[in-house]
Amino acid sequence: MNNVDTGELLNFQDYSPEHNDRSARIDVEAVHTSQYSSSMSNPNYAFEEPKIPTDEPVAAPQSNHNFWTIQYYQKYFDVQTSEVVERIISSVLPQKVSRNYFDERIKGKPDLYGPIWIAVTLIFTIAVSGNIASYLQNTNKLLEWRYDFHIVSIAATAIVCYIWLVPLALWAALKWTIVPDDQDEIETQASKSPSMISLFCLYGYSLSIYVPVAVLWTIQVFWLQWLFVMMAGFISGAVLVFWLLPALRKSKYFIILGGCILGCHFLLATGFMLYFFHTPNSTIKPIENISTSLKPI
Structure with a gap:
């Protein structure tokens, strides 16, 4: 083992700034130069620009369903409650x-949810109100009333x-019967047949x-x-003409x-009133009068 002068090791060593800067600069430049030269020497090297991420929405795949499938009619039941209430009020x-x-809100998004529930409600309202009207017509008669x-x-059929x-x-x-004309494309599209x-x-x-009117017909x-009849037929028909x-x-x-x-709306209202409320087709049966005869003793 060699003898080392510990005193020399404990003393401060003087390194010139010029020596330190030069050695550090040489090392850094050497590493950078070696990496650059190795990448450029590669024949398959290609410069790629950084890609900026874009948040473009991906279009959902559209599926075409057959007319006879249930999936075809799902879009006609995709409606909000507020839209149904708004369409009932506007009717x-x-x-x-x-x-x-009609062109702004209904033609582009027709629904079958509201019409189906209105039709079902009207069917049961007419059935119940028609039987109530039949009962009121036969309360003061010697008849046995039965629900029809x-x-x-x-x-429902009507x-x-x-x-x-x-x-x-x-x-x-x-x-x-719609006559085509020479209007611009936007106006022609808005006024074509529904x-x-x-x-x-x-x-x-x-x-x-007709739902509240069916109750009033009793x-x-x-x-x-x-x-x-006149009020219901005129309002319902005028709304269709207006739309x-x-x-x-x-x-x-x-x-x-x-x-x-x-x-057609006047005929519908007249048929409802005459058949179900004015002369309802109820099943009534006369009550048999039981007479007792006294036999002479």
């Missing part, structure tokens, strides 16, 4: 919405046929006025019942189609 009070309410369950099936067949006939009439689903939606909501006053006015104006038979819409 009774059309002045609460704008003149282009056939009213439910008759009312309402379902009306809200499906009449809109289908109107759709075909508008399809073949779809069948949108007409089903309109006719379903137009029946909402009042056994003849002139008051006819007053409710479909841009499309009806494009038809060659504008006045005829508007009159048919109002006439």
